[in-house]
Amino acid sequence: SAVISQKPSRDICQRGTSLTIQCQVDSQVTMMFWYRQQPGQSLTLIATANQGSEATYESGFVIDKFPISRPNLTFSTLTVSNMSPEDSSIYLCSVEDPGDYGYTFGSGTRLTVV
Amino acid sequence: TQLLEQSPQFLSIQEGENLTVYCNSSSVFSSLQWYRQEPGEGPVLLVTVVTGGEVKKLKRLTFQFGDARKDSSLHITAAQPGDTGLYLCAGSPNTGNQFYFGTGTSLTVIP
Numbered sequence: 554s555a556v557i558s559q560k561p562s563r564d565i566c567q568r569g570t571s572l573t574i575q576c577q578v579d580s581q582v583t584m585m586f587w588y589r590q591q592p593g594q595s596l597t598l599i600a601t602a603n604q605g606s607e608a609t610y611e612s613g614f615v616i617d618k619f620p621i622s623r624p625n626l627t628f629s630t631l632t633v634s635n636m637s638p639e640d641s642s643i644y645l646c647s648v649e650d651p652g653d654y655g656y657t658f659g660s661g662t663r664l665t666v667v
Numbered sequence: 668t669q670l671l672e673q674s675p676q677f678l679s680i681q682e683g684e685n686l687t688v689y690c691n692s693s694s695v696f697s698s699l700q701w702y703r704q705e706p707g708e709g710p711v712l713l714v715t716v717v718t719g720g721e722v723k724k725l726k727r728l729t730f731q732f733g734d735a736r737k738d739s740s741l742h743i744t745a746a747q748p749g750d751t752g753l754y755l756c757a758g759s760p761n762t763g764n765q766f767y768f769g770t771g772t773s774l775t776v777i778p
Binding site for chain 1: 715
């Protein structure tokens with residue numbers, strides 16, 4: 554299965570600033586997914602990123618707040634913009650493994666906004 | 668409203684006990700996956716079920732996909748402390764390409 558390197562693993566940020574999270578995959582993948590997760594809770598899909606086109610955002614998430622880049626088939630970034638304490642969460646990227654129908658995840662970025 | 672509802676939300680049991688986690692939806696899914704997540708890590712795939720009525724076994728874990736492909740269950744026999752974690756069902760409904768996670772079940776197995 555694919556291996557994903559996600560960074561940073563954690564960060565503490567001041568409100569009003571922005572943080573960019575990076576995910577690097579060891580193989581080429583068509584779609585990458587970005588999720589948000591509160592500790593101990595389930596994952597909420599933020600957006601789906603296709604290479605060469607604009608990301609598709611889920612209800613409640615907008616491009617101005619969570620801009621996504623997908624410059625090639627192995628890399629994507631998610632930026633959390635103009636952060637507030639409500640943005641404190643774990644952010645994860647994911648790709649589909651076509652061989653077993655499942656998905657592989659990065660280890661997550663734990664963001665704290667103060 | 669979550670597309671996939673899991674129950675129970677929290678479960679704390681003694682080592683050696685059996686347990687069942689349920690994943691329910693009003694939508695039909697082409698397949699469902701079960702994941703386990705430990706603190707500080709991303710979810711790790713346990714199994715994929717694709718056929719209505721399918722039963723898969725993974726050592727002490729038994730997974731079942733409902734006949735109508737709207738629900739699934741995970742049964743753990745003789746739970747061990749190493750089974751502790753957040754269990755998540757997930758899948759793509761037939762109506763779209765999005766991939767959604769269930770509400771999650773946090774399991775604690777006490778030695």
